[in-house]
Amino acid sequence: MAQVHVNDRDGVRVLTLDNAPVNALSFAFSALLLSAVQAAESDASVKAVVITGANGIFSGGADVNDFSTEPTPETKTVRDVLLAIEASNKPYAVAIDGNALGGGLELSLTCDYRLATPKSKVGLPEIKLGLLPGAGGTQRLPRLIGAQAALEFMLKGSTHAAEKAKTLGVIDEVVDGDVVAAAVAFINEHPVKRRISAMKPWIAKGIPNNAAPFIVSQAHKMVPKEQSGGFAAHKLIDAVEAAVTLPFAFGIAREARLFEELVRSAPSAALRHIFFAERELSKVPGLAAAEPLEIKKAGVIGAGTMGSGIAITFAQAGIPSVVIDSNYDAVEKAKQTVFGMFMYQVQKGKLTQEQAWKLGQSITFTDDYSALDDVDVVIEAVFESMDVKKQVFAKLDELCKPSCLLASNTSTLDIDEMASVTKRPDKFLGLHFFVPANIMPLLEIVRGKDTSAQTLATAFKLGKALRKTSVLSANAFGFIGNRMVFDYAGAAGAMAEEGVSLARIDGVAKAFGFPMGPFAMGDLSGIDVAWHIGKARPDVVSARTDVINRLVEMKRLGQKTMAGYFKYDKAVGKGREPIPDPEVEALFAEAAAKAGVAKHEIDDAEILDRLILALVNRGAYLLEEGVALRAGDIDIVYVYGYGFPPHVGGPMWYADARGLKEVHARLSEFAKKYGKQWEPAPLLTELARTGKTFALYTKELAHA
Numbered sequence: 001m002a003q004v005h006v007n008d009r010d011g012v013r014v015l016t017l018d019n020a021p022v023n024a025l026s027f028a029f030s031a032l033l034l035s036a037v038q039a040a041e042s043d044a045s046v047k048a049v050v051i052t053g054a055n056g057i058f059s060g061g062a063d064v065n066d067f068s069t070e071p072t073p074e075t076k077t078v079r080d081v082l083l084a085i086e087a088s089n090k091p092y093a094v095a096i097d098g099n100a101l102g103g104g105l106e107l108s109l110t111c112d113y114r115l116a117t118p119k120s121k122v123g124l125p126e127i128k129l130g131l132l133p134g135a136g137g138t139q140r141l142p143r144l145i146g147a148q149a150a151l152e153f154m155l156k157g158s159t160h161a162a163e164k165a166k167t168l169g170v171i172d173e174v175v176d177g178d179v180v181a182a183a184v185a186f187i188n189e190h191p192v193k194r195r196i197s198a199m200k201p202w203i204a205k206g207i208p209n210n211a212a213p214f215i216v217s218q219a220h221k222m223v224p225k226e227q228s229g230g231f232a233a234h235k236l237i238d239a240v241e242a243a244v245t246l247p248f249a250f251g252i253a254r255e256a257r258l259f260e261e262l263v264r265s266a267p268s269a270a271l272r273h274i275f276f277a278e279r280e281l282s283k284v285p286g287l288a289a290a291e292p293l294e295i296k297k298a299g300v301i302g303a304g305t306m307g308s309g310i311a312i313t314f315a316q317a318g319i320p321s322v323v324i325d326s327n328y329d330a331v332e333k334a335k336q337t338v339f340g341m342f343m344y345q346v347q348k349g350k351l352t353q354e355q356a357w358k359l360g361q362s363i364t365f366t367d368d369y370s371a372l373d374d375v376d377v378v379i380e381a382v383f384e385s386m387d388v389k390k391q392v393f394a395k396l397d398e399l400c401k402p403s404c405l406l407a408s409n410t411s412t413l414d415i416d417e418m419a420s421v422t423k424r425p426d427k428f429l430g431l432h433f434f435v436p437a438n439i440m441p442l443l444e445i446v447r448g449k450d451t452s453a454q455t456l457a458t459a460f461k462l463g464k465a466l467r468k469t470s471v472l473s474a475n476a477f478g479f480i481g482n483r484m485v486f487d488y489a490g491a492a493g494a495m496a497e498e499g500v501s502l503a504r505i506d507g508v509a510k511a512f513g514f515p516m517g518p519f520a521m522g523d524l525s526g527i528d529v530a531w532h533i534g535k536a537r538p539d540v541v542s543a544r545t546d547v548i549n550r551l552v553e554m555k556r557l558g559q560k561t562m563a564g565y566f567k568y569d570k571a572v573g574k575g576r577e578p579i580p581d582p583e584v585e586a587l588f589a590e591a592a593a594k595a596g597v598a599k600h601e602i603d604d605a606e607i608l609d610r611l612i613l614a615l616v617n618r619g620a621y622l623l624e625e626g627v628a629l630r631a632g633d634i635d636i637v638y639v640y641g642y643g644f645p646p647h648v649g650g651p652m653w654y655a656d657a658r659g660l661k662e663v664h665a666r667l668s669e670f671a672k673k674y675g676k677q678w679e680p681a682p683l684l685t686e687l688a689r690t691g692k693t694f695a696l697y698t699k700e701l702a703h704a
């Protein structure tokens with residue numbers, strides 16, 4: 001039951017926020033806190049107030065759920081609490097032990113003194129939700145640490161450890177041990193108010209306030225355009241401009257108006273959807289509760305790009321690994337990769353030499369499989385051939401201890417077929433990392449028909465330890481992300497055959513918000529990868545088979561051979577800048593002529609719709625086939641794994657926001673013009689007919 005605990009210590013009122021799990025300052029909880037602040041104000045025996053948090057956290061900020069509701073004039077919010085503290089004649093301090101984020105830090109900034117334990121972290125991450133700190137943060141932080149530092153602090157939205165926050169000036173004291181006692185003593189020694197609102201705003205040391213217009217205009221230039229994900233950033237900069245140019249009360253009013261604009265905006269709704277969808281991922285309806293196994297040591301089979309990336313990922317999570325490979329050259333290359341990665345982090349100041357050395361030492365390379373006899377999980381990352389993988393798993397099944405999980409990093413092959421050569425199908429699963437494994441945040445956890453609840457619970461716990469965003473997929477060709485990308489790439493290939501230049505198609509995708517277009521992405525992942533998949537499943541790679549075969553014959557495999565769909569030149573963009581190549585356009589023209597595909601004009605709107613709705617329609621199939629659990633899971637896969645712009649919320653959120661009736665009509669139009677592959681999925685047809693959404697369908701499924 002949420003409550004504000006009230007205790008008095010040496011004439012100081014101690015208020016403890018207790019609203020598990022993160023002491024969210026919801027409307028309801030803010031009303032409780034407001035009553036406690038008002039009671040302290042009217043109690044003459046209370047000389048000062050200290051606020052702290054229970055549940056191992058100070059506060060995770062305002063309750064994000066509340067932003068989808070319409071507060072009434074009677075609703076109390078965190079702003080009402082801060083107004084009461086601001087108006088109080090008594091000094092306030094906070095005793096932070098754990099995270100103080102968003103409204104939690106803004107509550108702290110309204111108080112006079114801020115003490116924190118060393119493990120505490122503070123931050124204003126609102127920008128990640130498409131918001132700005134709407135409880136005075138944009139007005140107080142510039143007064144405390146200067147507008148320039150405040151802009152960086154809020155535009156990045158990152159969290160800072162207590163010591164760093166103290167260096168910045170956000171925290172007054174970092175104290176070991178009982179931070180509440182320290183705060184009570186501190187405020188008894190400093191029984192005076194020190195309200196930030198009374199401080200003069202400033203820009204930065206040595207920069208006069210009349211430089212504000214210049215600083216503000218520069219800031220606006222450094223953030224993405226409003227329609228390209230920068231909507232909240234520009235409003236945040238406007239709020240900070242108010243902080244350095246207007247009296248405090250006016251600045252607070254400006255901040256409130258800007259916040260209201262953002263909280264109602266589509267980008268914020270999309271980003272809040274991503275926030276909650278990510279936290280739904282590990283909730284698997286119908287999965288029995290199970291105690292996850294401890295993963296203390298890992299094995300990796302294959303020292304290639306993927307294998308070495310996976311080993312680095314384990315090392316960074318503090319889990320030692322053994323990499324098995326008999327190919328001397330591959331092992332030497334992998335050792336260079338590992339060494340290079342950790343030295344790079346030393347150069348970036350992220351690691352000390354000693355830390356880098358320790359991490360590097362935690363990865364051992366050998367060709368001796370017996371080194372796997374004590375590992376708790378093995379991840380196979382060998383050549384994408386079922387026969388090779390089956391041989392490996394048969395051997396691992398003999399060698400590894402009975403409790404060891406066996407996982408394949410395959411991107412498309414059948415997990416159950418691999419499991420069938422082992423005596424532990426309950427401990428068998430897919431763990432599909434994305435290249436580069438130590439950088440890409442997405443991990444697809446692929447569930448075999450016999451994968452146990454304990455294995456899945458262990459996989460989710462391991463994913464969190466590896467700092468991955470883990471999404472559960474059923475065992476189906478291409479799982480979730482790759483299955484969708486085949487349709488996306490197929491749509492792009494078809495338009496290229498209809499005479500649209502590759503550069504224009506990629507340009508439309510980039511204008512929508514993708515970091516790169518479908519052809520540049522194909523060059524990055526490798527034309528040979530598509531070729532292999534096309535061999536296994538011509539039905540999913542059909543639209544580009546001719547061109548892909550020709551490119552492979554010409555040894556144009558993509559970026560790695562400096563030529564694929566595009567050309568690449570080391571002198572241009574470090575060899576990563578796609579350069580249109582008329583030779584490839586001609587290949588598409590040849591393929592079109594052979595297939596009898598007529599050239600015709602296509603406008604940008606259709607180019608975008610054929611790319612995005614191909615994803616949406618496949619996503620609908622994946623939902624109805626049960627490959628993906630929820631529409632939100634699909635959105636997370638595509639935002640985290642394939643660069644779908646997060647401020648648009650993912651393909652399924654995009655379709656819901658556009659309206660499934662319109663999406664259905666557009667797909668039906670494409671089906672008439674371009675063939676049955678565009679027929680709307682039955683689920684999409686049903687939802688459009690009944691006026692429902694993917695999100696609503698998902699909720700019903702999750703509670704089925």
Ligand code: T1G
Pocket residue numbers: 021022024059060061062063064065078099101102103104106125126129131132133134135137276279280
């Ligand atoms: N609102 C609502 N629910 C929240 C929440 C929040 N701010 N933070 C966490 N939860 C839920 C989460 O959905 C999950 O629910 C459970 O708590 C555990 O979360 C006015 C406008 C605090 C570092 O952006 O970064 O203040 O799944 O799995 O890994 O200016 O949660 O159990 O049902 O993430 O230990 C700004 C968001 C809000 C911080 C804890 N604050 N939260 O991490 O647990 S806007 C944030 C976090 C605001 C003011 C503005 C993390 C955490 P369930 P979890 P965790």
